Amino acid sequence: MDEDTDQKIFKYYQDRLWLLTTDSSQDDVIREYDEWAENYDQSMQEPNYHVPRPFARQFDATRGKLFPNIDKKNFKVLDVAAGTGLLGLELNKLGYQNIDALDMSQEMLNRARNKNIYKKCICAAMTDQRINGIETAEYDALTCSSAVCTTHVRPSAFEEMIEIVKPGGVLCFNISLVEEKSYEEKLNELENKGKWRLVLKEKIPYLREEHLEECHLYIYRRQ
Ligand SMILES: C[S@@+](CC[C@H](N)C(=O)[O-])C[C@H]1O[C@@H](n2cnc3c(N)ncnc32)[C@H](O)[C@@H]1O
Numbered sequence: 001m002d003e004d005t006d007q008k009i010f011k012y013y014q015d016r017l018w019l020l021t022t023d024s025s026q027d028d029v030i031r032e033y034d035e036w037a038e039n040y041d042q043s044m045q046e047p048n049y050h051v052p053r054p055f056a057r058q059f060d061a062t063r064g065k066l067f068p069n070i071d072k073k074n075f076k077v078l079d080v081a082a083g084t085g086l087l088g089l090e091l092n093k094l095g096y097q098n099i100d101a102l103d104m105s106q107e108m109l110n111r112a113r114n115k116n117i118y119k120k121c122i123c124a125a126m127t128d129q130r131i132n133g134i135e136t137a138e139y140d141a142l143t144c145s146s147a148v149c150t151t152h153v154r155p156s157a158f159e160e161m162i163e164i165v166k167p168g169g170v171l172c173f174n175i176s177l178v179e180e181k182s183y184e185e186k187l188n189e190l191e192n193k194g195k196w197r198l199v200l201k202e203k204i205p206y207l208r209e210e211h212l213e214e215c216h217l218y219i220y221r222r223q
Contacts, residue, residue, distance in 0.1 A: 009043035020151040030105050037107035040084050050205035056090035059172045062219050073097045078139045080126050081147030085112035092117040128156040137166045144173040155186035165222045174215040196220040
């Protein structure tokens with residue numbers, strides 16, 4: 001595929017995702033990604049999508065500061081909304097070998113499994129409900145790249161995401177600048193309740209898409 005074709009496929013799915021609303025069902029979202037899965041990696045290369053590399057690098061730097069004595073090979077990460085595994089791949093390149101993937105699109109997850117970087121692939125939706133097969137405080141860290149938006153991983157899912165992480169562990173995710181307003185209240189409420197503490201908030205490049213060129217990367221530490 002040449003760059004022009006990648007750009008057309010990227011634009012086609014971005015336009016379709018914009019048609020989703022908070023009234024759209026999980027099945028509507030799954031349908032989009034099941035269909036996109038085959039061409040996702042190709043169409044989400046730079047310069048269309050920039051997130052996985054700076055996300056993984058910053059996650060690794062922060063982990064190094066907070067857990068200097070833990071071997072990252074064993075650092076247990078749940079990659080939520082892992083998609084085809086683009087973030088997992090970057091984490092793996094940096095030496096992370098104990099990563100599980102969770103995504104609600106089986107087709108996306110099949111591509112992630114084929115990359116042989118995840119130990120376990122869990123097909124489930126991240127919501128405010130418990131997920132079968134995941135223990136409370138099971139993971140050292142939770143990552144979620146480019147899925148914290150109101151049609152995907154909604155603000156109400158955050159309490160449950162925190163539950164999955166060990167006390168002292170970290171949650172790392174990015175939110176586009178245009179979506180941030182919808183999350184501010186929940187993020188602050190959880191901090192005020194003493195559930196987590198903000199460790200880092202940093203601007204990183206996001207998508208080749210008007211108004212979505214940048215996002216904030218957040219790292220919180222579970223209290
Ligand atoms: C834009 S892709 C991001 C994939 C990957 N993290 C990346 O950076 O390339 C969004 C992914 O989130 C998944 N997804 C959306 N909402 C979800 C939810 N509530 N629970 C689990 N997966 C979800 C979709 O199926 C899709 O694979």
